[in-house]
Amino acid sequence: MIARIWHGKTKAEHFEEYTDFMKSEAIPDYKKTKGFIKLTFLRRIEGDIAHFNLITFWENLDVIQNFAGDDYEIAKYYHRDKDYLLEFEEKVTHYDVFAE
Template sequence: MIARIWRGILRVNISEDYLRHLGESVIPAYRAAEGNQSIHILLDAQGGFVTILLLSFWESRAALEAFRDPHKPEEFLLASEAATVYEVM
């Protein structure tokens, strides 16, 4: 099993818009993707900012690589990091 983690930071005042975007577009695409085991959204609100982690699990690296991520967060985010991929032991 493969885990993929992506992290982004946004202002609290737009977090509801971003979560709506995730719920309407991104999460359904992940759930429908062949080989996707699960997708989770983790939130940490501190001060005026929200850190969001998207944690997804895949049956194989090939399944993850075949997935075309619809996630285009640039309009919402202050900062983001490249996704990291791990083998789950």
């Protein structure tokens, strides 16, 4: 199993609105992908910035490529991300999961 980790930042005032967007659009997109296993979505506010960390779990790298494209280390963004995110981190990080 492979874990794929993404980080994003919004203004704190968009904390709930961005959460709702991710629940309604991004998370269903992950879940409909064959080979997707599960996800954990983390969020916190630090001053006037909201941080979001998304950890998705996949069967293997081939499945991730099917979801994210040939260059699977490039972060995948959604059309409304531009309305919220303060920056667009180019890459995500992948880890082999060896224990749960």
